[in-house]
Amino acid sequence: MKLYNENNPAPNPRKVRIYLAEKGLTVEQVRVPIMKRAHKDPEFLKKNSLGQLPVLELDDGTFISESVAICRYFEELNPSPAMFGTGAKERALVEMWIRRAEFRLWNPMGQVWIHSDPRTAPVVPLQYKEFGEMNRKVVANAMTWIDGEMADGREFLAGGNYSIADIVLLCGIDFAKFVNMDMPEECARLRHWHARVSARPSAAA
């Protein structure tokens, strides 16, 4: 088994590294340098035709892409400690929060990165800059909304237990900062949550 991956600041590869660290799992990793466009190489496209990282190669030759799908593969084989929730209700709430973090925060964050950041300009066919810049506000609103949802005193995003949903949100917020979108000052609950999950040793994985 091999995990094709990249270092920081790539946010999707980081999700899998943090997940593995939390689970105490070790997997052979092969670095695919994005800055050298190695993920668009014809050889790599045979592993994932989308040219994206991470990709997990199983011993039978199957390739699994999408960071959360890779984590779920490991979760099925190593259920404890549970990172996708325990029981129907908690598992559904973890899934809900993964998706909320992705659709609300990651999607507009991606639009800022693609359409208004000078670092992606060389590889994006056409940047819609005004649209990209507008999405900064959408990202800030998402952070404020999550902060509001945390008013019930939950310790982690999906409730009382640290989960893959926290990993998705953490990597999103840290990448948003890389694209110059920090958490709004008034989001005290979100900031406390961020400090808590960032203090876990896994965050440095």
Place this chain on the structure above:
Amino acid sequence: MKLYNENNPAPNPRKVRIYLAEKGLTVEQVRVPIMKRAHKDPEFLKKNSLGQLPVLELDDGTFISESVAICRYFEELNPSPAMFGTGAKERALVEMWIRRAEFRLWNPMGQVWIHSDPRTAPVVPLQYKEFGEMNRKVVANAMTWIDGEMADGREFLAGGNYSIADIVLLCGIDFAKFVNMDMPEECARLRHWHARVSARPSAAA
């Protein structure tokens, strides 16, 4: 237990209806008429602060939103027939294809709907029309890419078994048509797949 939902053409509510039909499950449904903006009513926002459908209310008062999270809740309680895959590898591949259908097809489809369709103009603060129109090409490319992935002769999107990934793709493709984006003529494999899954009785749910 109650499922707050809406009729066609709303694509996310349809996913849950098809899933329930495939599983042979019956749940009390409460219609929330989107055209009357009932999903933005203060009473409804207590169930889902995002003002989106579907929402599942459990008997203990918990609200679960996000269509795939709701389906996963039912799947945990009713594992057979498996709609999220069986075993670690298949479950990971189903998850991978849910996400590929969403990120590749649903996301740009949503941008067309939000930013270039006259029917959403009254409720979108500012439409970025050129950006919206450009996304028609992204949607067509996504359909062509999926058609290419089907060249291995698979019967369903994630392999040999009908799954929630097929439901996600079916509802996406049918909603894309509603926004005037049909499958490209040359996508014969995708069109055959679409005819197959549309012929299942669940598609009319």
